[in-house]
Amino acid sequence: MDKKRSMISCEHVSKTFTSKTTTNHVVNDFSLQVEENEFVVLFGPGQCGKTTVLNLMAGLEPVSEGSIMVNDKEVKGPDPERGFVYQTLALFPWYTVMQNVEYGLRMKGMKKAERREKAQYYIDLVGLTGFENSFPNQLSGGMQQRVGIARAYCNQPVVLFMDEPFGHLDAQTRYMMQDEIVKIWEKEKRTVVFVTNNIEEAVFLADRVVVLTNCPTTVKKEYVIDLPRPRSYTDPKFLALRSEIQGIVDKTL
């Protein structure tokens, strides 16, 4: 297998939040390399700083120490080439599905006909054909998150960050969306960094699971998941990996 291009490179990244009264050391000497088109899952206990790591990579927060390179450029702030799917419902409630999905292209100043066509492709891809003119509050939670994924994809980012995008969905919808995201990713290859605190989700989705320690967080261990897709939650190999990873995760209250 030939060596793939490195897409994300975090070198000795630390992050400390300081307010008037407290300093909070959240990320400690975190280093990670992600290859092009790799699906990496950051997995760790609750409140360990997973989201902060993702925000640093996306440029939503500045690093305190170290450096992050994405696509050979240093991360200095948010950039359209880095897409983000949020944990909370981050759709604009005043826009229709179509207007939400084409938002990024509109910000770039693309002509209406052209961006409509692009947006339609991604709306179809996530299975929302026929809902173009619905408003987010008319959709279920799973459908809303599909819109979020389509919106991130539509802007043609080189990397996609997903911060527990299925965290608030019910179990059934969650399984369906996990299935869906793998299908979408296989069709439209991107470098994905996906954050979750659900071990089953991590093993189901990832090329590589990166287990994080408690706060201040750093990489505890990495697992390459070479099970063929589509994966089965009940496959003995799947279950073995799952319990092995579960065993090394820091316990928190």
Added chain:
Amino acid sequence: MAGKKNRKKYILVSILSLFVFFLIWELATDVLHVFTNLTLASPITVVKTFIYKLSHTQPDGGTIQRHMWASLRVALSGYALALIIGIPLGIFMAWFKPVDLLARPIFDFVKAIPGLAWAPLMIVLLGIGFASKAVTIFIAGMVPCVLNAYAGIKQTKDVHLWVARTFGATRMQMLFKVAIPTALPMIMTGARVALGASWMSIVAAELIASSEGLGYMIQQCRGIFRPDVIIVGMLCIGALGSVITWIIGLVEKKIVKGRDHGV
């Protein structure tokens, strides 16, 4: 909402309750003479007076249409000014820190004074005509516009701003494409509250000093014991107020999309 059957029932009960109300009113006046025509006019007299006032200027110097138009003109002028200045002021105060620092002390001071308390000063300053009342109404209407626009902008979700930022929006684009759409339902609420405040203030301002308008008509007829004209005036105030509130409701529905409407 409830079914068709319930709706029918609801309409029936409403009509019945109105009917009973008018029946008691009529009984108390024309039939049993509990009140004389100098203290409380009967519903039938009120209807007659209304029709009469459509074409006659007695006893207060103007037809009902003229008074209505006079009140509306002042109220809507002051109200429009309140919207044009109040809403942007609220938005800018919430979005730009320096504007907030500059405008807040003055605004907090103005806010604490009921709009109507400005009327006497304005009358001394600008006379009893159009300008004094328009300015009074402008002040009364501006306060809810600023407060609601301000609160609306402050509701902007961080995550929405992040989305805009990751898509490369400028700070101005964030204001116009994220913060203002977020605030729209609140802004519309402010506009509705301001309308109520304006309409209330115009009538009250006309009661204090005026030469025309519905409040003026009521005030004149109080002096000459014409409760029929007073009631006609009150009903016109209520009806006009309802109509403009209804219109603004329509506008609100048109503008605010994808969200549950405020109360």
